[in-house]
């Protein structure tokens with residue numbers, strides 16, 4: 048360490064003997080300083096510490112030759128410790144100087160042991176006035192004035208409260224207790240007697256006394272042996288439950304965990320299939336949008352698991368704990384058990400009130416926070432408008448207003464919550480205090496021993512927690528009962544149009560004639576607005592009918608009614624002269640090929656997307672369908688061909704490519720009825736040409752086709768054109784006849800004209 052300043056904080060003093068300076072600290076003060084030799088000559092704290100360190104190096108316990116010698120040494124120890132106990136008050140014993148003295152006493156004891164071992168015939172301790180090195184005890188006490196700590200002075204200032212003479216009661220209770228009873232050590236055990244359990248069960252005490260002197264040495268030798276594994280088998284009855292507890296806990300979590308996982312999986316599966324079974328009208332509702340449903344699927348099932356599986360395990364555990372506690376409590380002392388029972392309702396009410404109180408209050412604030420965050424959401428969504436109108440300050444002001452309201456509400460609620468919470472806490476502690484008070488009274492009146500009293504008190508303290516816990520769960524379940532009911536609402540709901548209904552007709556042949564007979568229709572989400580009113584239309588089998596009209600005139604609605612996504616409010620939709628409702632729904636839909644305005648592409652491969660229509664289609668059939676749809680060329684040019692993944696909802700494809708895949712799917716399905724909702728926009732011009740060619744090929748067949756079209760070129764090839772306005776047919780005929788009429792149809796066929804027309808609603 049040459050050329051370097053070194054500061055060592057030493058715990059082993061022998062390491063710093065050669066240090067230039069040794070500083071001895073006590074309670075933050077420097078009390079001694081000097082070299083090793085100087086400090087030894089000073090014979091102060093350093094010397095004392097050194098002696099203690101030396102003492103700890105000695106063997107802790109020197110073997111004694113026989114029990115008589117040990118007894119005599121114990122007697123000496125006792126006399127010396129009595130000397131210290133008597134000569135210093137309990138408060139004084141806490142002072143550091145006296146602790147040091149005590150450390151010296153320890154040192155002296157070991158020294159004595161060593162001496163006794165060396166010269167057993169002269170076991171007498173040194174004079175009471177001197178210990179080791181002849182340092183006078185009195186001198187130590189007077190030299191180092193004991194510092195009185197804060198808690199000492201606090202204790203001294205306490206009023207002289209009445210105290211229960213614990214020692215007297217315990218002496219009496221130990222006299223009264225039956226040592227031969229096998230239950231007594233279990234029921235009256237205290238930490239001091241804890242080790243006596245196995246002794247009690249193994250052998251009566253009287254026998255032990257007789258043979259104690261002979262066996263004590265043997266016992267000692269046995270105790271010094273390292274415990275073997277088989278010693279586990281000799282655990283006493285009191286110790287076995289702890290081992291069992293581990294096993295039972297493990298089993299509880301294992302089985303309830305499995306049960307919970309299975310339950311979650313089953314509920315999710317049931318919810319998912321129940322959701323898919325519902326009619327389209329159900330999905331139109333605001334509360335059943337995709338985001339909400341996926342959230343419900345994720346959260347509600349987990350909640351049911353939490354409510355039933357996890358809570359059930361806690362409930363069973365707590366019920367068992369309370370029952371056992373009550374039983375033991377009554378066995379130990381029925382009086383205290385009755386008082387504990389009386390306090391339980393108060394505990395339960397206070398716990399429930401506390402949780403309901405908190406849940407109720409937080410709900411209001413949460414709602415306010417939600418409203419405030421809507422301001423931000425609105426601003427972010429319309430950020431261009433906000434920035435363009437320099438409306439940032441205005442939005443900020445609005446948000447500040449919301450926050451101000453929340454602050455005001457929170458202050459009021461904070462006070463109320465504080466009071467409610469305090470009250471329920473008070474009740475909790477008051478019940479505890481009552482129990483403790485009554486236990487003390489029972490001990491004082493000698494209805495109970497102090498050990499039993501303490502056990503009863505601790506037992507009921509734990510039992511009250513176990514009792515309150517399941518009731519505490521009630522508000523959680525109440526609060527989330529909406530989720531609980533929502534799960535069963537979804538699972539138990541009977542769909543208005545049931546795809547799993549197997550009772551419907553499945554005729555072997557379909558001619559494909561479709562008729563709308565006096566149909567009134569409004570969407571379930573907007574029941575007051577009639578989209579179709581007294582609508583009549585007949586499409587013969589194999590005929591191609593084009594439906595044109597302004598935006599929102601009800602064209603797509605016709606297709607939805609044919610597919611039975613919805614049922615008419617009044618009137619009938621007929622297939623081959625029979626009400627659509629009389630057919631089996633799966634059969635009906637399998638005879639229709641639908642291409643929607645915005646084609647649906649699943650996030651899988653192109654192959655999977657095409658064969659979605661017919662899973663047993665061969666490779667050749669699939670490719671032929673793609674060829675008819677003008678899709679084979681572009682698919683083959685992709686690196687993975689038909690096995691190309693199209694990304695989420697087909698984001699990797701252009702709208703035209705998506706449209707052609709959808710057409711290929713319908714071609715593959717080869718259904719006798721075609722329903723085409725032609726996209727009027729969103730297809731790039733190049734793609735538009737190939738898409739239109741594909742559609743033209745599709746329409747040219749001899750299938751019944753209902754086509755929502757926007758192109759004049761297409762209209763020339765159709766058998767009948769229906770012009771809709773406000774849910775009514777305003778014109779009908781071939782292209783040429785309608786052109787001659789020079790009505791709405793002519794205007795609609797002018798490029799981009801139809802979009803400017805407003806529809807007339809039927810109310």
Ligand SMILES: Nc1ncnc2c1ncn2[C@@H]1O[C@H](COP(=O)(O)OP(=O)(O)OP(=O)(O)O)[C@@H](O)[C@H]1O
Pocket residue numbers: 331570571572573578596597598599600601602603604605
């Ligand atoms: N699911 C729905 N729920 C409620 N109203 C709807 C629903 N679908 C359509 N509508 C309304 O019904 C009316 C007719 O819609 P429809 O889609 O049949 O018109 P469209 O003529 O096909 O229009 P577009 O050419 O834009 O597709 C419109 O006013 C529309 O807003």
